[in-house]
Amino acid sequence: MDADMYADELIEQYEHPHNNGVIKDADGEMHEHNPLCGDEITMYFSLKGNQISDIKFSGSGCVISMSTASKLTDFVKGMPLDKLEKMGVKDIIDLIGIDPGPARLKCATLSLRALKEAAFVYEHRAIDEETKKL
Secondary structure, three states: EEEEEEEEHHHHHHOOOOOOOHHHOOEEEEEEOOOOOOEEEEEEEEEOOOEEEEEEEEEEOOHHHHHHHHHHHHHHHHOOOEEEEOOOOOHHHHHHHOOOOOOOOHHHHHHHHHHHHHHHOOOOOOOOHEEEEE
């Protein structure tokens, strides 16, 4: 797929996001913001065993941050928490299909950071350094 097709897909996800909403009584919840551009997101998940059985997000922001959140929620549904916790920048770039560049990388990784932080908090573990750098 070429860059224009990926850009079109991101715009489609932005205009019609998947899994947008709130989970009441979620097992995990975390709010994050990007002070550089004003993006804000809250990620919610419910678990069945150690796997993400439901996931939603709410927030506002640019095309990259909101479309990445939409794509990420589709991608991690059914995923075990330990696999989620290993995800990083490369996984997000692969997921969205474009390299957003250094100026927009924080936009692209905002939802992953919030989701991973929620998982670490749920497990009563310290947030790892890789996640703090997202």
